[in-house]
Amino acid sequence: MLYIPAHALFDRPMTSRFAAALLASVLVTAAPAADPPATPADAVSRAPAAAWRAIPADELLVMTIEGKRRIVIQLAPRFDPGHVANIRTLAKAGWWDGTSINRVQDNYVVQWGDVTERKPLPPGMPTDLKPDYARPLDEFRSGLVRLPYPDSYAPATGFVDGWPVAMDGQAAWLPHCYSFVGVGRNNAPDAGTGAELYAVIGHAPRQLDRNIAVVGRVIEGMASLAGLPRGTGEIGFYTAQEHKVPILSARLASDLPPAERPAFEVMDVTSSSFADYLRLRANRKDDFYIRPAGGVDLCNVPVPVRPAR
Amino acid sequence: MLYIPAHALFDRPMTSRFAAALLASVLVTAAPAADPPATPADAVSRAPAAAWRAIPADELLVMTIEGKRRIVIQLAPRFDPGHVANIRTLAKAGWWDGTSINRVQDNYVVQWGDVTERKPLPPGMPTDLKPDYARPLDEFRSGLVRLPYPDSYAPATGFVDGWPVAMDGQAAWLPHCYSFVGVGRNNAPDAGTGAELYAVIGHAPRQLDRNIAVVGRVIEGMASLAGLPRGTGEIGFYTAQEHKVPILSARLASDLPPAERPAFEVMDVTSSSFADYLRLRANRKDDFYIRPAGGVDLCNVPVPVRPAR
Numbered sequence: 001m002l003y004i005p006a007h008a009l010f011d012r013p014m015t016s017r018f019a020a021a022l023l024a025s026v027l028v029t030a031a032p033a034a035d036p037p038a039t040p041a042d043a044v045s046r047a048p049a050a051a052w053r054a055i056p057a058d059e060l061l062v063m064t065i066e067g068k069r070r071i072v073i074q075l076a077p078r079f080d081p082g083h084v085a086n087i088r089t090l091a092k093a094g095w096w097d098g099t100s101i102n103r104v105q106d107n108y109v110v111q112w113g114d115v116t117e118r119k120p121l122p123p124g125m126p127t128d129l130k131p132d133y134a135r136p137l138d139e140f141r142s143g144l145v146r147l148p149y150p151d152s153y154a155p156a157t158g159f160v161d162g163w164p165v166a167m168d169g170q171a172a173w174l175p176h177c178y179s180f181v182g183v184g185r186n187n188a189p190d191a192g193t194g195a196e197l198y199a200v201i202g203h204a205p206r207q208l209d210r211n212i213a214v215v216g217r218v219i220e221g222m223a224s225l226a227g228l229p230r231g232t233g234e235i236g237f238y239t240a241q242e243h244k245v246p247i248l249s250a251r252l253a254s255d256l257p258p259a260e261r262p263a264f265e266v267m268d269v270t271s272s273s274f275a276d277y278l279r280l281r282a283n284r285k286d287d288f289y290i291r292p293a294g295g296v297d298l299c300n301v302p303v304p305v306r307p308a309r
Numbered sequence: 310m311l312y313i314p315a316h317a318l319f320d321r322p323m324t325s326r327f328a329a330a331l332l333a334s335v336l337v338t339a340a341p342a343a344d345p346p347a348t349p350a351d352a353v354s355r356a357p358a359a360a361w362r363a364i365p366a367d368e369l370l371v372m373t374i375e376g377k378r379r380i381v382i383q384l385a386p387r388f389d390p391g392h393v394a395n396i397r398t399l400a401k402a403g404w405w406d407g408t409s410i411n412r413v414q415d416n417y418v419v420q421w422g423d424v425t426e427r428k429p430l431p432p433g434m435p436t437d438l439k440p441d442y443a444r445p446l447d448e449f450r451s452g453l454v455r456l457p458y459p460d461s462y463a464p465a466t467g468f469v470d471g472w473p474v475a476m477d478g479q480a481a482w483l484p485h486c487y488s489f490v491g492v493g494r495n496n497a498p499d500a501g502t503g504a505e506l507y508a509v510i511g512h513a514p515r516q517l518d519r520n521i522a523v524v525g526r527v528i529e530g531m532a533s534l535a536g537l538p539r540g541t542g543e544i545g546f547y548t549a550q551e552h553k554v555p556i557l558s559a560r561l562a563s564d565l566p567p568a569e570r571p572a573f574e575v576m577d578v579t580s581s582s583f584a585d586y587l588r589l590r591a592n593r594k595d596d597f598y599i600r601p602a603g604g605v606d607l608c609n610v611p612v613p614v615r616p617a618r
Contacts, residue, residue, distance in 0.1 A: 107535070152459055152604045188599045209602065227537065300512060
């Protein structure tokens, strides 16, 4: 089964009876592949095998929370090698096992880690990481695809190596889009260790870009995180009376037994399939959409990811 | 107690122990009011009474869902008089009482109404509304405050009469920001009646702008809607086995007994308080934020709303 962001499939607040009828018609009358794709979902479903890239198993953090719900986070070592190295160290040490999700702030973040902040970190793990939240643009010029629409936060945006990027003339950085994962920290110049992480569950808080380390994105299980009850304490922390959600385990996929190891592919952003997908995300026009926007913002073009075939 | 979007108060993924310490210090050492405000929260908390406008009671739809959770929606009659008239008719008829929330699609919408789509509408209520999703810009030139940053979807954006607006040279329309409420419909040219409504619970799906009617925004109870379990049916509809969330009642505040009537105020977007708030949303710089964005997108400047004093 194809894994795409659900809202790319039918992103329209249609009525329920109409949705059922439309889905039935789609199942019966799929357009011949020779026609150009008409929707972002078409572009994704028709992408050939060559348009997909396997995600390395040591770039997948597999977290299991209460209820055996699985959260899979794709790590971004090219954008933040220091924090990703720490996250790998923490996963190998089983450091998050027995910790919890401690904060759920509506339209903002879900945050997890050791709520006591007294659990010893793995010996030798660096804790003095530098607050360098952008990388030299030169590292990303190969394979860079520009997004040709204005952005409210950065001089330029685009996609590279499966990731959205914001850019100025010198540097590139990961944006705080929905589902993206960052590193909680204290006041500057502290950069956090990677032991306390958060995922964005609301409108992209792009004001955090270049102010905090972005280390990856949730590619499976977002609904389990975003659907958690909001904490009623200050800034959404669960109070002593509320139920912190236990983290049962967090491991790199590469350290799991083969039978338990998830595998994912991400769309090649230089492929013609991605070009179709991007164009259609910016220009919806079909039986439902009557007025194409003629533009789209960086966080509304989630790069398609699917389970490996 | 001041009601502002929680993330405007401390929008930073700080660690939990640090948050407690910071909150304690804020309570003890509030800056003298003579200093310029340093954060968006400062700008809101210092706004004088003259910077606030009462929201008329017939522009508040008060919905109670299972668990006696209250949802308050501010209606926008200036932007869509036809659908708002229908919503008032439906509320006065008690039409939503006994219906349910039927769809929760992650990073997209919560949708409610009559899941059978067979409940008779109030007699005489128009059902052939026109698909006019924008208004003449001339209607909004008075009191219009421009947002001086580029937008990915519209030639211009700003604020007027307490609402964010997107604009071109001729027209103005409400954007699909987080918490905004729209009217479910079938394929074009159907424009929906207003009986099936949705609220945005994810990154702003601005591709829907001018494709569907936006009629208001949730100003109380968003956490109750956004924290609902996601539906596992197609496009997030609850399946027959899942629990649809009952709507106990939905009434205009003006039709409630005075003791049960909520009252809210919205910030005057032409006030200097709003100018401060806007500037600070675009330029966070303090002990936590080291790099101001120098810009902000329309949906990341929620117009402050608070319970009336």
